[in-house]
């Protein structure tokens with residue numbers, strides 16, 4: 112029963128939460144820059160506007176792939192909220208990202224193709240850490256309860272204390288790649304929110320009207336899902352873990368916005384090397400130590 | 405006035421200008437004027453834009469560029485000419501290479517005068533453009549032939 116409630120709650124509420132988060136993000140960004148900023152509901156106005164615009168198609172397959180992208184992102188979050196296997200959740204997420212790459216590649220546009228290439232480099236950068244996060248939870252549950260598990264229900268129910276206690280390194284590594292996944296500066300190399308860039312809008316360059324709206328909505332779902340993964344580090348069997356998780360997720364989100372506003376975009380090789388270095392140093396060593404003791 | 409009005413995205417193109425108006429358009433984005441308050445985003449992509457904001461006149465080199473940018477924008481779309489150069493060529497009007505204002509090549513909807521156009525005037529022009537966008541949007545709906 113709780114599985115179904117979780118899935119429905121995600122599908123229904125995630126876009127609202129995601130849109131609000133995006134609005135809060137833009138407001139905070141504006142405040143950090145000394146501006147007043149748009150209303151919190153601005154992302155919803157934008158999507159409504161986009162849905163009412165003409166769609167200029169280059170290739171009919173664009174529609175199919177954008178829908179696939181959205182459906183797979185929603186599926187990822189639904190699996191997660193339904194308490195499925197964490198490995199499966201991450202694999203579905205990767206599949207979703209591939210659809211975005213496909214969509215951008217088949218437009219034959221210089222900027223979108225460049226965005227697609229960079230999107231793949233981004234995947235290459237964050238994927239090891241994402242997998243290591245799943246492994247981290249397995250090792251942590253094995254450490255605390257004796258039997259390791261990838262099942263999300265069991266990870267939450269069998270942990271007497273938040274898993275972050277066992278996985279501080281993995282948590283830092285995940286926060287690092289979260290910047291890439293949230294498409295924040297300095298790692299917004301495949302799609303930038305700012306005008307006048309060398310790649311225009313990267314993977315989203317050729318998306319107009321309703322297709323861009325699909326992209327925005329997928330992005331909202333994805334952001335909510337990613338923040339839920341952050342909360343998984345905190346939520347455990349005890350009631351107090353839930354308010355604590357809210358605080359930690361809010362802090363992580365604020366940190367990402369702060370980094371976004373205080374750093375310039377890096378080149379892809381810096382992103383790749385640093386992401387792998389962080390994965391290796393924080394993630395791998397953390398998991399290794401847990402294995403040894 | 406709800407659909408486009410709250411979220412007009414701009415595409416800014418600087419034609420053959422002295423860059424005075426160009427800088428004033430960018431000034432609109434700074435903390436002093438902050439057009440993002442009204443949901444305005446300066447997007448660099450014609451496919452995302454609702455308003456084509458052009459500063460500076462048209463010469464034979466930028467004519468095809470401007471035409472292509474306009475053709476790549478999805479409807480409804482509005483063209484705003486900012487500064488006297490964009491309106492009719494301004495001080496450069498007599499130059500051998502200048503064809504004239506933006507209306508020589510595109511259907512300009514809003515003219516914002518000034519040399520340089522003040523940010524207040526530019527924002528006013530954008531607000532007028534937003535109202536016009538809504539009109540065009542309603543017209544698109546009533547004609548029914550749009551590809552949504």
Ligand code: SF4
Nearest residue numbers: 421422424487489519
């Ligand atoms: S109108 Fe004046 S300030 Fe603007 S581009 Fe022309 S000459 Fe420069």
